Amino acid sequence: MNNQSMRIENVRSDIVGIDTAVPLLDGSKRPYVFLDNAASTPAFKRVLKRIEDFMPWYSGVHRGTGFKSRIATQLYDSAHDVCGRFVGADLDKNIVVFLKNTTECINKLAHRFDFTKDDVVVTTGIEHHSNDLPWRKVAHVVHVGVVNGGHIDLNEMQDILQQFKGRVKLVAVNGASNITGICSPIHDIAELAHGAGARVFVDAAQLVAHRPVNILPDDDPRHIDFLAYSAHKMYAPFGTGVLVGPKNFFAAGEPDTVGGGVAAIVTLDHVEWNPAPHRDEAGSPNVVGGLALAEAICVMNELGMDSVAAHEQHLLEYAMNKLKKISGMVFYGPVDRLDDKVGVITFNMEEMHPGLVGAILGAEGGIGVRNGYFCAQPYAKKLLHVDADKAEDAGCGVVTTDLSTFPGMVRASFGCYSNENDVDAFVEMLEIISRKGYKGTYIQDQDSGAFSAEGFDINYAEYFHPFDSKAESKRQQFSESAWG
Numbered sequence: 001m002n003n004q005s006m007r008i009e010n011v012r013s014d015i016v017g018i019d020t021a022v023p024l025l026d027g028s029k030r031p032y033v034f035l036d037n038a039a040s041t042p043a044f045k046r047v048l049k050r051i052e053d054f055m056p057w058y059s060g061v062h063r064g065t066g067f068k069s070r071i072a073t074q075l076y077d078s079a080h081d082v083c084g085r086f087v088g089a090d091l092d093k094n095i096v097v098f099l100k101n102t103t104e105c106i107n108k109l110a111h112r113f114d115f116t117k118d119d120v121v122v123t124t125g126i127e128h129h130s131n132d133l134p135w136r137k138v139a140h141v142v143h144v145g146v147v148n149g150g151h152i153d154l155n156e157m158q159d160i161l162q163q164f165k166g167r168v169k170l171v172a173v174n175g176a177s178n179i180t181g182i183c184s185p186i187h188d189i190a191e192l193a194h195g196a197g198a199r200v201f202v203d204a205a206q207l208v209a210h211r212p213v214n215i216l217p218d219d220d221p222r223h224i225d226f227l228a229y230s231a232h233k234m235y236a237p238f239g240t241g242v243l244v245g246p247k248n249f250f251a252a253g254e255p256d257t258v259g260g261g262v263a264a265i266v267t268l269d270h271v272e273w274n275p276a277p278h279r280d281e282a283g284s285p286n287v288v289g290g291l292a293l294a295e296a297i298c299v300m301n302e303l304g305m306d307s308v309a310a311h312e313q314h315l316l317e318y319a320m321n322k323l324k325k326i327s328g329m330v331f332y333g334p335v336d337r338l339d340d341k342v343g344v345i346t347f348n349m350e351e352m353h354p355g356l357v358g359a360i361l362g363a364e365g366g367i368g369v370r371n372g373y374f375c376a377q378p379y380a381k382k383l384l385h386v387d388a389d390k391a392e393d394a395g396c397g398v399v400t401t402d403l404s405t406f407p408g409m410v411r412a413s414f415g416c417y418s419n420e421n422d423v424d425a426f427v428e429m430l431e432i433i434s435r436k437g438y439k440g441t442y443i444q445d446q447d448s449g450a451f452s453a454e455g456f457d458i459n460y461a462e463y464f465h466p467f468d469s470k471a472e473s474k475r476q477q478f479s480e481s482a483w484g
C-alpha cells in the first residue's frame with residue numbers, strides 16, 4: 001500500500017456529490033443523506049477521473065487496428081481480469097463476461113445452460129426477481145424456504161436435492177438478501193450442490209461491495225461455479241455487469257445473443273464462434289463501463305474489503321442500537337445477531353404506510369431511502385403476511401387486496417462511505433415520525449400510491465436541467481433544412 005492509498009476513514013471525500021444540498025419542506029437545504037446504496041451507490045471520484053483521463057484515448061475495441069483502439073483494447077481486456085480477481089477467480093480456468101448488470105448476467109446464464117423443462121434449478125424463496133424469473137423461463141424451479149428469521153433452510157435444501165436427485169443442474173442463491181441483508185452460507189451451499197452433482201450460482205449483487213468474496217479454487221468442493229454482480233452497486237454506475245464462470249462452460253455451446261463480435265468466421269451457411277468471453281459479449285462493448293468498474297475495484301482493494309466489512313458492521317450495530325429504541329418500529333430481519341448481515345435495514349412503522357415514511361424522510365430530512373417490495377415480492381409478501389389472493393392486514397395498518405395497494409416496507413442501506421452522522425440524521429427523523437412530530441401534510445396519489453407533501457412543489461429542472469425534447473427536435477429540423 002502506498003501513501004496515496006484510499007483509506008476507509010477518508011473514502012467519503014472520494015464520493016461524487018457527497019455535499020450536494022437538497023431542498024427541505026421548511027425552505028432550508030441540507031446535504032443529501034444517501035441511504036439507498038443497496039439500490040445503487042454514488043460514484044467514486046477516482047472512477048470519474050479515470051474515465052476523464054481515458055477519454056482522449058477512447059476508441060472501439062478488438063477489431064480496430066489504430067493506436068487508440070489498441071490502448072482501449074488492452075484496458076478493456078485487463079478490466080475483465082481485475083473484476084475476476086476481485087472475487088478470487090482462477091483466470092486460467094475461469095472467464096469474466098461483461099454485460100449490462102446482474103439481471104442480464106443471470107438471463108444469459110439461464111440460456112447458456114441449455115436446460116430442458118425436466119431439469120431442476122433449486123433457488124430460494126428469498127430471491128430478488130432477477131435470480132428467480134430467468135430460471136422459471138428455462139427449467140423447473142423449486143424454491144427452498146427460510147428458517148430463523150431469514151436464513152436459507154439448508155436441511156430443506158438437502159431434502160430437495162435428494163428428492164430431485166439426478167435432475168438438479170443448478171443451485172442459484174443470493175450472496176446477501178436485498179431485504180434482510182442476511183449473507184447466505186454460499187460455500188456450504190456449494191458443497192451441498194456439488195455433492196448432489198449440481199453446480200452453484202451466486203447472485204452477489206448485494207454482497208461484493210460489502211464483504212470479501214472468494215469463489216475458491218475450482219477443485220475445492222466449496223468452490224462457487226458462477227457468480228454475478230453489478231457495477232452500479234459498487235461506485236461505478238456506468239452500465240456494467242460481471243459474470244464469472246468456467247472457461248470450458250462458456251467455450252461450449254451456442255451464444256444466446258448473436259450478432260457482431262461473437263463470430264470468428266461467418267459464411268452464408270456456416271458460423272464459427274469466437275473464443276470466450278467474446279462469443280458472449282455480443283455487439284460493441286461498453287468499454288467505459290468496464291474501465292469504471294475496474295477502477296472502483298482498485299479503490300475497494302486499497303480500502304481493503306475487511307476494513308469495508310468492519311466499518312459497515314460497526315455502522316449497522318450503531319444504527320440498530322438506536323433504532324430498536326424507537327417506538328413502533330417493526331423490523332424485517334435480525335435485530336440482535338448482526339454479524340452475518342450487510343448494512344441493509346428494512347422496517348415499517350406501526351400504523352403508517354411505508355410510502356408515507358419514505359416521503360417524510362425525503363421532504364423533511366433530506367434522506368434518500370427506498371420503499372416498496374424491492375423486486376422480491378414472494379419474500380416481501382411472506383414477511384408482511386400478505387396473501388395475494390385475500391384481503392389481509394399487511395402488518396402496518398394497511399389492508400390490501402391487490403398489488404396496486406400492496407404497501408411493502410422501507411429500506412435504508414449503507415455504503416463504505418456512510419458514517420454515524422448519516423445514521424444520526426436518519427434516527428432523528430424516525431423519532432420525529434414516531435411521535436407524529438413531522439410538519440407536513442402528505443397526500444397519496446391514488447394511481448401510483450406515492451405520497452407527497454402538500455406545498456412542497458419542487459421544480460427539479462432548477463437543480464439539474466432535463467432535456468427539452470421540443471427544442472431538440474426544432475434544432476434537428478433546422479439543421480435538416482440547412483442541409484436540405
Ligand SMILES: Cc1ncc(COP(=O)(O)O)c(C=O)c1O
Pocket residue numbers: 038039101102103104128130131174176177178203205206230
Ligand atoms: C440481490 C439482488 N439481485 C439482483 C439484483 C439486480 O441487479 P441489477 O438491477 O443490477 O441487474 C438486485 C438489485 O437490486 C439485487 O438486490
